[in-house]
Amino acid sequence: MEDKDKLSNPQVTIQTIQKYGFQFQKRYGQNFLIDDHVIRKILRAAEITREDIVVEIGPGIGTLTQYLAEAAGKVYAVEIDDKLLPILADTLSSYDNVEVIHQDILKCDLRQLVGEGKTCKIVANLPYYITTPIIMGLLEGHVPAESITVMVQKEVAERMAAEPGSKTYGALSLAVQYYAETYLAANVPLNCFMPRPAVGSAVIRLTRREQPPVEVKDDRWMFRLIRASFNERRKTLVNGLRNEPSLGISKEEAEAALTKMGLPLTVRGETLSLAQFGELADLLMK
Ligand code: SAM
Numbered sequence: 001m002e003d004k005d006k007l008s009n010p011q012v013t014i015q016t017i018q019k020y021g022f023q024f025q026k027r028y029g030q031n032f033l034i035d036d037h038v039i040r041k042i043l044r045a046a047e048i049t050r051e052d053i054v055v056e057i058g059p060g061i062g063t064l065t066q067y068l069a070e071a072a073g074k075v076y077a078v079e080i081d082d083k084l085l086p087i088l089a090d091t092l093s094s095y096d097n098v099e100v101i102h103q104d105i106l107k108c109d110l111r112q113l114v115g116e117g118k119t120c121k122i123v124a125n126l127p128y129y130i131t132t133p134i135i136m137g138l139l140e141g142h143v144p145a146e147s148i149t150v151m152v153q154k155e156v157a158e159r160m161a162a163e164p165g166s167k168t169y170g171a172l173s174l175a176v177q178y179y180a181e182t183y184l185a186a187n188v189p190l191n192c193f194m195p196r197p198a199v200g201s202a203v204i205r206l207t208r209r210e211q212p213p214v215e216v217k218d219d220r221w222m223f224r225l226i227r228a229s230f231n232e233r234r235k236t237l238v239n240g241l242r243n244e245p246s247l248g249i250s251k252e253e254a255e256a257a258l259t260k261m262g263l264p265l266t267v268r269g270e271t272l273s274l275a276q277f278g279e280l281a282d283l284l285m286k
Contacts, residue, residue, distance in 0.1 A: 053073060
């Protein structure tokens with residue numbers, strides 16, 4: 001299909017929406033792309049080839065899907081909104097390598113979808129209201145995804161890629177970086193979407209690590225400590241830990257661990273690296 005006939009041409013999107021009398025659903029985070037430059041940036045960041053199986057989360061009316069279909073071997077497009085199904089059947093009719101799955105991505109078994117033993121690349125302009133559950137579900141659920149290239153809220157992309165000590169560094173940065181390497185591919189202005197979102201967007205690629213960058217006795221315990229450390233950002237790490245009763249860590253225990261690590265007792269969680277959280281978690285392991 002020629003680019004001028006694709007949905008990335010705003011006129012084609014408007015005609016399609018009018019033809020079907022489609023009403024945008026805010027509750028589903030529906031902001032459709034109308035800019036082919038951005039779509040090409042997403043494809044380049046995702047490094048899609050004919051060998052790839054791609055899972056697209058939320059195809060909408062099929063804008064990104066049309067490009068994915070031309071670049072990949074196979075595309076599974078998982079969409080929750082049944083009103084979009086007849087539109088997708090129309091806009092994707094010239095591609096025989098796309099399968100639209102009518103499902104909530106949070107309930108979808110991707111291992112079964114792509115087939116046992118096969119891997120896939122996840123590509124999406126995500127519905128922002130469920131960005132974190134989707135990303136963490138994909139990373140923690142050990143879904144067979146080599147990489148996840150997604151449009152997210154700019155601030156969320158920055159949090160995922162943040163380094164210790166920066167303002168946006170937190171539990172999400174550590175959780176994402178434990179499982180994946182991050183690469184910020186592009187900032188995307190508001191006028192690339194219809195309707196315009198209220199917040200800026202960015203494309204980020206997460207490439208799954210073969211091995212976590214730190215070895216810990218129990219990673220779930222480490223993440224409980226991490227969450228407690230960032231619960232009260234302006235408190236010291238010691239106070240964050242002892243204020244979370246479910247951990248059962250006393251002030252003395254927390255201070256002894258920090259001393260062993262050569263850290264000041266007034267240190268804040270936001271300055272600790274993943275390696276340091278790993279060491280702390282092992283020292284405080286019950
Ligand atoms: N990919 C299209 C594009 O770029 O123009 C649409 C992106 S739009 C930001 C997000 C899409 O995700 C919408 O089509 C929305 O209906 C869909 N969606 C929202 N929640 C979903 C869920 N839980 N499972 C699957 N799709 C979902």
